[in-house]
Amino acid sequence: MSATGPTAAARGVPCWVTLMTHDLPAAQDFYAAVLGWRFRPGGLGVEFSIALADRQPVAGIGALLPSWQVAVAWMPYFAVDSADETAARILERGATVAVGPLAVGDGRAAIAADRDGAVFGLWQGQTLSWAVGNGSAPSCLELRTRDAFDAAIFYAEVLGWASKEPGSCDVTYEHDEVMVRDGDQTVAALRGGGVEAAPDPHIRPRWHVYFPVEDIEKVTAAAVAAGGTVTPVTPTTVSTGCQAVIRDPDGGLFTVSTSPDVL
Numbered sequence: 001m002s003a004t005g006p007t008a009a010a011r012g013v014p015c016w017v018t019l020m021t022h023d024l025p026a027a028q029d030f031y032a033a034v035l036g037w038r039f040r041p042g043g044l045g046v047e048f049s050i051a052l053a054d055r056q057p058v059a060g061i062g063a064l065l066p067s068w069q070v071a072v073a074w075m076p077y078f079a080v081d082s083a084d085e086t087a088a089r090i091l092e093r094g095a096t097v098a099v100g101p102l103a104v105g106d107g108r109a110a111i112a113a114d115r116d117g118a119v120f121g122l123w124q125g126q127t128l129s130w131a132v133g134n135g136s137a138p139s140c141l142e143l144r145t146r147d148a149f150d151a152a153i154f155y156a157e158v159l160g161w162a163s164k165e166p167g168s169c170d171v172t173y174e175h176d177e178v179m180v181r182d183g184d185q186t187v188a189a190l191r192g193g194g195v196e197a198a199p200d201p202h203i204r205p206r207w208h209v210y211f212p213v214e215d216i217e218k219v220t221a222a223a224v225a226a227g228g229t230v231t232p233v234t235p236t237t238v239s240t241g242c243q244a245v246i247r248d249p250d251g252g253l254f255t256v257s258t259s260p261d262v263l
Contacts, residue, residue: 012159012169013182014141015079015127017209018060021072021250024049027061030248033226034219035211035256050128053136057128058211072251074209075111076141076188077121078159083108086122089158090114114154116145116205132187139210139257141188146205148192152178155190206253213256216242220256223248 021027024047031037037051037058047063064072080086083101090097090112098119100110107125114120130137145151152171156162161180162171170181178190192205213219220230227249243257 011079011081011165011167012161012163013079013167014076014132014187015123016060016077016121016130017074017138017141018062018077018121019072019074019248019252020062020064021248021252022064023250024061024063027248027250027252030223030226030228031061034222034228034246035213056135056137057130058136059138059209071119073119073206074252074254075119075121076207076209077109077123079127080122080124080159083110083122083124086110086158087112093154093157095154095158114145114151114205116147116151118143118145118151118205118207120207131185132182133185136212139212139259140186142208142210143188143190143192144206144208145190145192148176148178148190149173151190151192208253208255210243210255210257213258216244216256216258220244220246 019027028037028039028049031051032039035051035053037053039049039051039061042048042050042060042062047065049061051058051061059074087097087101087110093115095115096113098111098113101108101122101124102110105125107123109124110122112120112122132138132140143151152161152173156171159169161169169187172179172181176191179186180188180190223230223246229247231245231247231253242259243255245253245255247253
């Protein structure tokens, strides 16, 4: 995540996404070939970079430190007033704080996992000019979990969703799905089946990122050529457009979609 920036995101709102990977140069090559991203230093050292599309920040890619016991995955960060207080609330509710909170530039950050094991980040401080659903930033974030309603309670308690305070996210429960909105923009969806089974036995509970693209066939062909895989087929046609699930060579999983309204 960026250490500095021109804005302060509202509390509980997704404010950034980052891929933590084992091989930063290889990841940059893959995403440049597949999504056309360019990269610049992120201000946090040589092991972190910011991806740009049309000169606008899209995401961060960083190298996993040996001491960070987290899997290769795309991970959302949520804006909080206090990383330390939020981390304490996470621990109080039986979840895990894997890294931090620690000072990062002018802010504070932490990496946590919810009670079902889905990994997410906390960020206290200024942010880049970035928002879910804006330009080439992710179209939406989706939590794939075992019990969406229980997850919604957890995140509402630790991030202040549905608190009725100014600027907090609204939450609605619709057809066994929990939708999270920042004003009129849907920024996240929480989806899951029964408590004892994940929605897909091949995918562990996790936050999943959707990136907008114009040409599914071109993107998926480039992903395969660059050493990635497309799961389960390419492309998958849905009512909201075409989508394809891609796994990068290091295991990072994400979805590309031709529709800005993926949910």
